[in-house]
Amino acid sequence: MAETAKPTSGNGLLDELLLIIREESFRDPMLDAVRSGSISRAGICRWMLQASLVVRDFTRFISAIHANCPDQNGRQLLAENLWEEHGRGVEGRDHYSLARRLARSLGASDADLDNVQPLPETANYINHCFNVTRDGSFVESMTALGIGVERPIPGFFGSMAKHLCSNYGLAPSDVQYLLVHVNEDEMHARRAEELIDANATTAELREKAIQALREMLVVKRQFAEALYRHCLDAN
Numbered sequence: 001m002a003e004t005a006k007p008t009s010g011n012g013l014l015d016e017l018l019l020i021i022r023e024e025s026f027r028d029p030m031l032d033a034v035r036s037g038s039i040s041r042a043g044i045c046r047w048m049l050q051a052s053l054v055v056r057d058f059t060r061f062i063s064a065i066h067a068n069c070p071d072q073n074g075r076q077l078l079a080e081n082l083w084e085e086h087g088r089g090v091e092g093r094d095h096y097s098l099a100r101r102l103a104r105s106l107g108a109s110d111a112d113l114d115n116v117q118p119l120p121e122t123a124n125y126i127n128h129c130f131n132v133t134r135d136g137s138f139v140e141s142m143t144a145l146g147i148g149v150e151r152p153i154p155g156f157f158g159s160m161a162k163h164l165c166s167n168y169g170l171a172p173s174d175v176q177y178l179l180v181h182v183n184e185d186e187m188h189a190r191r192a193e194e195l196i197d198a199n200a201t202t203a204e205l206r207e208k209a210i211q212a213l214r215e216m217l218v219v220k221r222q223f224a225e226a227l228y229r230h231c232l233d234a235n
């Protein structure tokens with residue numbers, strides 16, 4: 001992925017974070033499976049059921065970062081992000097409702113969604129997000145969530161939406177959960193980078209940010225790999 005040069009404060013943190021993303025990110029196998037049409041609809045449904053558990057708690061991660069954020073501009077971004085997650089107050093447009101709609105279009109019932117149990121790796125991913133956002137500094141939590149989680153989402157979700165429609169017959173309204181993230185998360189990630197850069201004012205904070213990103217990428221990868229195996233079992 002080509003990275004455009006960004007003005008930084010000169011401490012090199014953003015460059016290092018983006019280098020880690022390039023070197024340590026991996027290609028989620030679900031994307032190729034959906035692109036080739038090789039995974040069953042039931043398998044994708046399992047993917048969305050587990051993902052719904054993460055989506056359900058995502059607003060709480062954002063709130064935790066907000067509570068620990070010393071930067072007024074950062075709180076503004078997080079408040080906007082939270083409002084978007086809540087569908088800007090429109091019933092049925094909050095991201096958890098949209099995620100449920102996508103799961104239902106893949107065959108899940110409301111009972112499936114209400115009763116889904118997390119895989120150990122799903123639970124671990126959610127717990128990790130709670131831990132870093134509640135206990136980490138603003139720079140650590142914003143790096144873990146803004147760079148580690150949100151930054152890759154527009155590309156991933158945009159491709160998933162396209163192939164779910166072309167290979168599995170879903171309608172654009174079914175995949176709204178994926179599509180709303182394409183534009184919103186691109187903007188979030190850009191603003192998150194500026195805030196991290198502005199607030200990582202010491203070598204210790206910069207080192208902690210790097211560590212937080214590395215840890216998030218490991219946990220996310222364990223989640224994605226376990227989830228893919230779980231989805232293949234439905235084939």
Ligand SMILES: [Fe+2]
Pocket residue numbers: 058085095181
């Ligand atoms: Fe979201």
